[in-house]
Amino acid sequence: MATIKFTVNGTARSVETEPERPLLEVLREDLGLTGTKYGCGEGQCGACTVLLDGRPTLSCITPAREVQGRKVTTIEGLAANGKLHPVQQAFVEESAMQCGYCTPGMVLRTVSLLERNPNPTDGEIIEGLNGHLCRCNGYHRIVAAVRRAAVLAGKQS
Amino acid sequence: MVDYALDRENAEPERYELREPPAHIFAVNRREFFGIAGAGLVIAAAAQQAAGQGSARSGALEARLHIGEDGTITVLSGKVEEGQGALTELTMAAAEELRVPLSQVRTLLCDTDRTPSDGITAGSRTTPGTVPGVRRAAAAARTLLLTTAARQFQVEATRLEVRDGAVTHGGRRYTYADLARSPELAAAYKNPPQGGALTPVKEWRILGKPQPRVDARDIVTGAHRYPSDIVRPGMLYGCVLRPPSYGATLESVDLEAARKMPGVIAVRDGSFAGCAAPTSFAARKAVEAIAAGAKWKVAPHPSSDGLFEHLKKHASRDARPRGERGNVEQALAAAARRLKASFQVAYVQHAPMEPRAAVAEWHDGRLTVWTGTSNPFSVRQQLAEAFHIGTDRIRVIVPHFGGGFGGKHTGEAAVEAARLAREAGRPVKVCWTRAEEFMWAYFRPAALIEIEAGLDARNSLSAWEFANYNSGTAALGTPYRVANVRETFIPSDSPLRQGSYRCLAATANNFAREAFMDELAEAAGKDPLEFRLAHLDNERIKNVLTAAAERFGWAERRKKRRPGVGIGLACGTEKNSVVAAFCEVEVDRESGTPRLLEIVEAFECGAILNPVNLRSQVEGCIMMGLGPALREEILFRGGRLTNGRFRAYRVPRFRDLPKTEVILLDRKDLEPAGAGETPIIAVAPAIANAVFDATGTRVRSMPIRLPRR
Structure with missing residues (x-):
C-alpha cells in the first residue's frame, strides 16, 4: 500500500492504495467519482478519459502511483457553479448522446482538443476523437457537437 | 423444470430468443402499492x-x-x-x-x-x-x-x-x-x-x-448513475471465476488462498465460484489466487474455421417452411434461367459500451438488484429460480444503462452479484470486464443462407427458394412478387451462445436476399433499381427506394464510372417500417478492404414521434451496420475467442464515418412504428452490391472482404 496525494477537481485528496491499481478504480471506488467510465481496460475506447495536468489520459491503464502530486480533472469537475462548460452545453444542444456512457470521455477529449485547436476542421475532429468508441454509433452527432462547442467556446472567450 | 411461459408470452412473435436454464441454480439454504405515490x-x-x-x-x-x-x-x-x-x-x-x-x-x-x-x-x-x-x-x-x-x-x-x-x-x-x-x-x-x-x-x-x-x-455532467455506478452502504466488489473455455466444468477449487486475504469472502456453489472484496482490484487478485489451483473438466469445441460446415451438418431434419405458395420445383424446372447461391454471415458481438453490471442487496430475505437488462421481469424470474424464492421477494431496478442492442436480455451479473451478496451479508457489485463481455455474453447468430431462384422468359421472378440455417426467421419472407415460394428456417447446433441483436435475423436474411436480387437483376439484364421496383407491390418500400434514388442521383451515377469505385443499393421491410439505402464504396485491391464513402438512406416508420431521436437511431444503425458488414467477425478456437478485445475486434470508429444523408419520410396517416432496428438491414447488402459494381466480384459473406492481392 502507498499514500497517493493528488488534486482532483481542484481539491487536495489523499488515498491509501496499492500503487498499481488503475487510477480509474481509485476515482470510482475510493473517491466516489463514478462519472469516469470503464469501457475496455485496454486503452482502446476512451470511456475512462480524464485530464491529467490538463492532458487527456486513459485512467484505466494509468497506475495510481503515476498521479502522485499531480492534478486530475474528471467530468464532475467541468461545470462551474452549476453552469455547464461550453462543450457540455454543445453536447446537450446537439443531442450528441444515446446511451451516453461514452459521453464523459468524449467531452473531456473535446475540451482538450479545443484548447489546442479552437477551430478544428471536421477532419481534425475525427482524428482527435478517433480513440473514442461510441457503440450507439452517434459519431455524426458528436462531430456536430464538437463543431458547436468551438462556436460556443469562441463566444465565451 | 424451468417455466418460461412468461418469457414466451412477452416475446415478440418472430423472436428467436435465447432460451436456456439459468447458468447457476444454487443449493437450497434457507408489494406494497408504489411508494412514490404518496397522496x-x-x-x-x-x-x-x-x-x-x-x-x-x-x-x-x-x-x-x-x-x-x-x-x-x-x-x-x-x-x-x-x-x-x-x-x-x-x-x-x-x-x-x-x-x-x-x-x-x-x-x-x-x-x-x-x-x-x-x-x-x-x-x-x-x-x-x-x-x-x-x-x-x-x-x-x-x-x-x-x-x-x-x-x-x-x-x-x-x-x-x-x-x-x-x-x-x-x-x-x-x-x-x-x-x-x-x-x-x-x-x-x-x-x-x-x-x-x-x-x-x-x-x-x-x-x-x-x-x-x-x-x-x-x-454530460457524469451525474447519472448507470448500473455499474450504483453504490450501496457497505458494498463490496465481486469477481467471478470463469471457466478456461466454453463447456468446461469446475471439478475442484480451493478457496483458502482467497480467504486469507484481508476483507475477502470467497464462495463456491456448484458450478459457481467467486470472491468479493473491498475493491475490485482486491477481488480480482483473490480470484486469480483461487484460479491458480482450480481443476476443470474441458470439453471439445468446434472452431470458427469450420463453422458453416458445422451448421449445415447439425441442421435440424424436421424444419418446415414458414412461407410456402405455388410449386417451387415445377417453377424452377420451367424457368428460363436458374440461379443459385449460398451466403454466410459471421457471429458478431453487441459490445455495448457498458459491460454487464449489477449490484445486489439482501434484506430480511428480500433481494433488491440494480442491473442493466432489457428484460427485467425475466431477470426477476431467473433470480427466483436461482435462489428458490418467490418473485414477490425480488425487486429488479433498471437504471438507464450503457447500451444493449438486443445483447442484454439476460441477468448473469445480477445472479452472480446476488450469490456473492448472500455470502457476504453485504451488498455486492459485479461489473464484467470487456474480456468477460466478449466471451461470456451471447452473440448474434451466424447464418448460412441458401437461395435458388428462377426467371421466366420475360425476366420476371417465377420461383424463390430460401433457406436460413441457424440465424432466425425475422424478415425471412420476401417482399417481392413471385408466385412460387418456399422459405424455411432451419435451426442448427450453434457452437456459441446466441440470442437477439438489433433487428435479429433480418440483417442476415436481407443481406442474402438483396445481394441475390442484384445477381438476378444482372442475369435479367436489368438495372437493379428497376428490377426491384418491377417486383414490388409494397408502396411504402417503393417510396423510400424512389426518395433515396433521387437524392443519391442513382440514374446519373450509373452512367459515370470511376476505377475502383462502385455504387449499390438495397431495400427492405421489417417491424412495420421500410428502408432503402444507396451507397458508394471504394475498394483497395491490395488489402481487399472496401471503404464506404457515401450512403443515402431513406426510412419510413409511420408518423414520426421525435425527429431528433429518429435521426440518431437511423444514423446509429447505419454506422453500427457498417461494422459486421466490413470487419466484425467473432473468431474462436479450442473453446476460446481469439479476437475478444477491441484491439482485435474492430468496431466502427470516427474514421469510418462516410458522407451520410438520412431521409425521413413522415407518414402522418400511419400509426407510428418503432425505429431502432430496421434501418440497419439495408446497409450490408447495399455495400456488397457496390463492391460488385466496383470489382465485378460477388462477395457472398459478411464481413464483406475480397481476397488480398
Whole structure:
C-alpha cells in the first residue's frame, strides 16, 4: 500500500492504495467519482478519459502511483457553479448522446482538443476523437457537437 | 423444470430468443402499492397486449400515471432506457395528452416493485405498444380534469379545454393539482377512467417535434448513475471465476488462498465460484489466487474455421417452411434461367459500451438488484429460480444503462452479484470486464443462407427458394412478387451462445436476399433499381427506394464510372417500417478492404414521434451496420475467442464515418412504428452490391472482404 496525494477537481485528496491499481478504480471506488467510465481496460475506447495536468489520459491503464502530486480533472469537475462548460452545453444542444456512457470521455477529449485547436476542421475532429468508441454509433452527432462547442467556446472567450 | 411461459408470452412473435436454464441454480439454504405515490391521483390504463409485450396479466388495469397533490406528474412504465430514447418518448407522449410542458412530467422506468410490466424492451415495440398505453392514461387524466372542472364551474365540458395543465373559465382556474386534491379522487381510485380521446396527429404540439433527451444534463455532467455506478452502504466488489473455455466444468477449487486475504469472502456453489472484496482490484487478485489451483473438466469445441460446415451438418431434419405458395420445383424446372447461391454471415458481438453490471442487496430475505437488462421481469424470474424464492421477494431496478442492442436480455451479473451478496451479508457489485463481455455474453447468430431462384422468359421472378440455417426467421419472407415460394428456417447446433441483436435475423436474411436480387437483376439484364421496383407491390418500400434514388442521383451515377469505385443499393421491410439505402464504396485491391464513402438512406416508420431521436437511431444503425458488414467477425478456437478485445475486434470508429444523408419520410396517416432496428438491414447488402459494381466480384459473406492481392 502507498499514500497517493493528488488534486482532483481542484481539491487536495489523499488515498491509501496499492500503487498499481488503475487510477480509474481509485476515482470510482475510493473517491466516489463514478462519472469516469470503464469501457475496455485496454486503452482502446476512451470511456475512462480524464485530464491529467490538463492532458487527456486513459485512467484505466494509468497506475495510481503515476498521479502522485499531480492534478486530475474528471467530468464532475467541468461545470462551474452549476453552469455547464461550453462543450457540455454543445453536447446537450446537439443531442450528441444515446446511451451516453461514452459521453464523459468524449467531452473531456473535446475540451482538450479545443484548447489546442479552437477551430478544428471536421477532419481534425475525427482524428482527435478517433480513440473514442461510441457503440450507439452517434459519431455524426458528436462531430456536430464538437463543431458547436468551438462556436460556443469562441463566444465565451 | 424451468417455466418460461412468461418469457414466451412477452416475446415478440418472430423472436428467436435465447432460451436456456439459468447458468447457476444454487443449493437450497434457507408489494406494497408504489411508494412514490404518496397522496394523489392514480390513473390506470388497460394493459396492452401489443404483440405479446403487454402485461402477463392480460387486460388488467395497470397504474400508468400518478398526479401528486402538488401537481407533479409521474409516468410509470416497465420499459427500460438503454440509449434508444424511450424515456424522452414516453415523457413526450404523456405531456402531449396532458397538455403540459415536457418539464412538468417525470418518467419512472423499470422498477419491478413500482412500475407495470411492459414486458421486454425489444422488437421496436415501445413506440407501437407502450406509447399508446401511456397516451390513453394521460388522455384519461385530461378528460377527468375537464369533467371535474366542468362540474366545479357548472358549465359543459365541451366548452372547456386544458391548456398548460389547467382549465380556466371566467377568471377561475382548475389544475391537475386541484384534481389530485379533489374529493372525487377517492371515486377515481375505485373506478379509474380507462382512456380518453387521443390527440389527432395534426393537433400534436409536443409529439412530432424535435425534443432533446430529457436526461441530457445528467449525462454530460457524469451525474447519472448507470448500473455499474450504483453504490450501496457497505458494498463490496465481486469477481467471478470463469471457466478456461466454453463447456468446461469446475471439478475442484480451493478457496483458502482467497480467504486469507484481508476483507475477502470467497464462495463456491456448484458450478459457481467467486470472491468479493473491498475493491475490485482486491477481488480480482483473490480470484486469480483461487484460479491458480482450480481443476476443470474441458470439453471439445468446434472452431470458427469450420463453422458453416458445422451448421449445415447439425441442421435440424424436421424444419418446415414458414412461407410456402405455388410449386417451387415445377417453377424452377420451367424457368428460363436458374440461379443459385449460398451466403454466410459471421457471429458478431453487441459490445455495448457498458459491460454487464449489477449490484445486489439482501434484506430480511428480500433481494433488491440494480442491473442493466432489457428484460427485467425475466431477470426477476431467473433470480427466483436461482435462489428458490418467490418473485414477490425480488425487486429488479433498471437504471438507464450503457447500451444493449438486443445483447442484454439476460441477468448473469445480477445472479452472480446476488450469490456473492448472500455470502457476504453485504451488498455486492459485479461489473464484467470487456474480456468477460466478449466471451461470456451471447452473440448474434451466424447464418448460412441458401437461395435458388428462377426467371421466366420475360425476366420476371417465377420461383424463390430460401433457406436460413441457424440465424432466425425475422424478415425471412420476401417482399417481392413471385408466385412460387418456399422459405424455411432451419435451426442448427450453434457452437456459441446466441440470442437477439438489433433487428435479429433480418440483417442476415436481407443481406442474402438483396445481394441475390442484384445477381438476378444482372442475369435479367436489368438495372437493379428497376428490377426491384418491377417486383414490388409494397408502396411504402417503393417510396423510400424512389426518395433515396433521387437524392443519391442513382440514374446519373450509373452512367459515370470511376476505377475502383462502385455504387449499390438495397431495400427492405421489417417491424412495420421500410428502408432503402444507396451507397458508394471504394475498394483497395491490395488489402481487399472496401471503404464506404457515401450512403443515402431513406426510412419510413409511420408518423414520426421525435425527429431528433429518429435521426440518431437511423444514423446509429447505419454506422453500427457498417461494422459486421466490413470487419466484425467473432473468431474462436479450442473453446476460446481469439479476437475478444477491441484491439482485435474492430468496431466502427470516427474514421469510418462516410458522407451520410438520412431521409425521413413522415407518414402522418400511419400509426407510428418503432425505429431502432430496421434501418440497419439495408446497409450490408447495399455495400456488397457496390463492391460488385466496383470489382465485378460477388462477395457472398459478411464481413464483406475480397481476397488480398
